[in-house]
Amino acid sequence: MSPSPARPHPLDSHRGPLRTRVGAAFPGTRAVFRGQDLHRDLADANWLDLYVYGLLGRRLDRAQLELLSSMWATTSYPDTRLWNNRVAALAASTRSSGTLGLSAALAVSEASIYGRQIDLRAMDFLQRAMRASQQAANARERDEKLLECIRAELARRRKIAGFGRPINGHDERITPLRARAETLGLHDGPFCQLVQHIERLLLAHRYRLRMNYAALTASLCADMGLNVRQYYLCSFPAFLAGMLPCYLEALDKPAHAVMPQRVDDVQYTGVAPRTWLSD
Amino acid sequence: MNVRLSTRIWQETASVDSAYQTEVARCHGYDVYGELLGRIEWPQMLFLMLTGEAPTAAQAALLGDLMVAIANPGPRHPAVHAAMAGAVGGSPAAACLQAALAVGAGRAGGAREVFEAVTAWQACKGDFTALPTMLEGMRDDAPDIWPQHAGWPGFGPHDGTTPLPIRQSIARLTSHIPGGALAYLDRHEGALSALAGEGLNFCGVSAAACFDLGLTAAQSEMLHLLLTLPGAAAHALEQSTTHYKAFPYGGVELDDDPDAGMPAQEAA
Incomplete structure (x- = not known):
């Protein structure tokens, strides 16, 4: 017999039927998605529309959805050498399943020097910078406050997510994505203006940090009203399109043929041979 | 290049x-x-x-005992539950373990909690009386991929007292390396739990053991992930041979039903 504690446990109220406001499936009848009937109220929604509705609880307009789609298309590189893509290809090289390989590759994309952690930090920095700039009384004070944000971020992390790029300072994704945003009329929101102003400040103060893709996409999404966590979660499928070809090509090659290593390809830098002493 | x-x-x-x-x-x-x-x-x-x-004999013995202590968080633990949810639907073995790793990685009862607790032990620089301050400082408000979780790493959630298996584990693990973090927990678990408002959990035990083994926070996080997988594997295998109707699914109460009054519960 279970003990009967004097006061209810915090988890007690969560036992029993699942209480939810995000939805449920009723096989044979209907499915509810965030308060709407999926097959009736959301019948016009394509996958991306629904994805964003699931995240935000509101729907973006067509231009915003197209821009999101373009954002991810712009950064989908089917280059097997990229660390996350490589995971998908290596899974194929061992003849592992596509879903395992691709889901692991997406999980690996939550990296600290690229991908989701950078997305999150770039958006966080822009949100802080926006709050700081809104507290300024004039343009000069605004620049001072933004420079304070820049210095604080550099002191804390030694880099600013969204600015600078280790391999090549020029980010080839900026121009086409900006053009697409302009075509869609989404290029000039307050965060987009802020990110360009921060870039000008950085260059004027000799930081040599140009805006990269992460700052641009964060600013575009911030202008759509996404907060830090929403932007981080929204970006989850960003690299997926580039991963599939890597997986498929590796399947066409012999097993273990993705970046294979001969024994002497690996450089050993550890201790010299020794004997185990204790039993 | x-x-x-x-x-x-x-x-x-x-x-x-x-x-x-x-x-x-x-x-x-x-x-x-x-x-x-x-x-x-x-x-x-x-x-x-x-x-x-x-390892020294004491380190090997401590690690061996830790392996037993955290080998199976049990079928109620979210990570094991996730592995079982994979297995009952016939998902691949790796998917079940991937599920257990993802769920068992978190800040509340997962490996990130171990990382944070080990970091707190290290921050004490040998003065374990500073532990409450260091544990308190582990949880800041900065946005992170790891969602916010209130409370001290290694304690809770939800229960104010430390359960018997954890006290038994500390008592056993402490015997290998006297004078370390485990020994400190053995002596002060009650007072620390009272300060935390929550009992010590297995992540707290794991973190103290890893600290006594001389592991870094990153090594401890990885080790904890590895060592809790056997239970997930065993329970996943068990569920994979069970009919899905024997695995709890439960009813649902929609707070925001556009058609309240329509069938609210699918036929089981």
Whole structure:
């Protein structure tokens, strides 16, 4: 017999039927998605529309959805050498399943020097910078406050997510994505203006940090009203399109043929041979 | 730029038959198949791989006991539950373990909690009386991929007291390395739990053990993930042979139903 504690446990109220406001499936009848009937109220929604509705609880307009789609298309590189893509290809090289390989590759994309952690930090920095700039009384004070944000971020992390790029300072994704945003009329929101102003400040103060893709996409999404966590979660499928070809090509090659290593390809830098002493 | 893969852990020499075949493999200098196999136990091998050194007898014994203590968080633990949810639907074995890893990675009852607790122990710099302050400082408001979780790492959630298996584990693990973090927990668990407002949990035990083993926070996080997988594997295997109707699904109460009054519960 279970003990009967004097006061209810915090988890007690969560036992029993699942209480939810995000939805449920009723096989044979209907499915509810965030308060709407999926097959009736959301019948016009394509996958991306629904994805964003699931995240935000509101729907973006067509231009915003197209821009999101373009954002991810712009950064989908089917280059097997990229660390996350490589995971998908290596899974194929061992003849592992596509879903395992691709889901692991997406999980690996939550990296600290690229991908989701950078997305999150770039958006966080822009949100802080926006709050700081809104507290300024004039343009000069605004620049001072933004420079304070820049210095604080550099002191804390030694880099600013969204600015600078280790391999090549020029980010080839900026121009086409900006053009697409302009075509869609989404290029000039307050965060987009802020990110360009921060870039000008950085260059004027000799930081040599140009805006990269992460700052641009964060600013575009911030202008759509996404907060830090929403932007981080929204970006989850960003690299997926580039991963599939890597997986498929590796399947066409012999097993273990993705970046294979001969024994002497690996450089050993550890201790010299020794004997185990204790039993 | 042609960079070679470099490692200080593993040294292979090629066989005469193939440049891709290993003749001898050494782990941190020790001949794995010529010497270690049949001579050392799994805890010793694991410690060697993580730290680069052979464990002392006390370290090996502590790691071995930790392996037993956290081998199975039990079917109610979210990570094991996730593995079972994978298995009951017939998902691949790796998907079940992937599920257990993802769920068991978190800040509340997962490996990130171990990382944070070990970091707090390290921040004490030997003065364990500073532990409450250090644990308090582990949880800031900065946005992170790890969602916010209130409370001290290694404690809770939800229960104000430390359950018997955890007290039994501390009592046993403490016997190997006196004077360390585990010994401090053994003496002060009650007071710390009272300060935290929550009882010590297995992540707290794991963190103290890892600290006493001399592991870094990153090594401890990885070790905790590894060592809690056996239970997930076993329960997943069990569920994979069970009919899905025997696995709890439960009813649902929609707070925001556009058609309240329509069937609210699918036929089981």
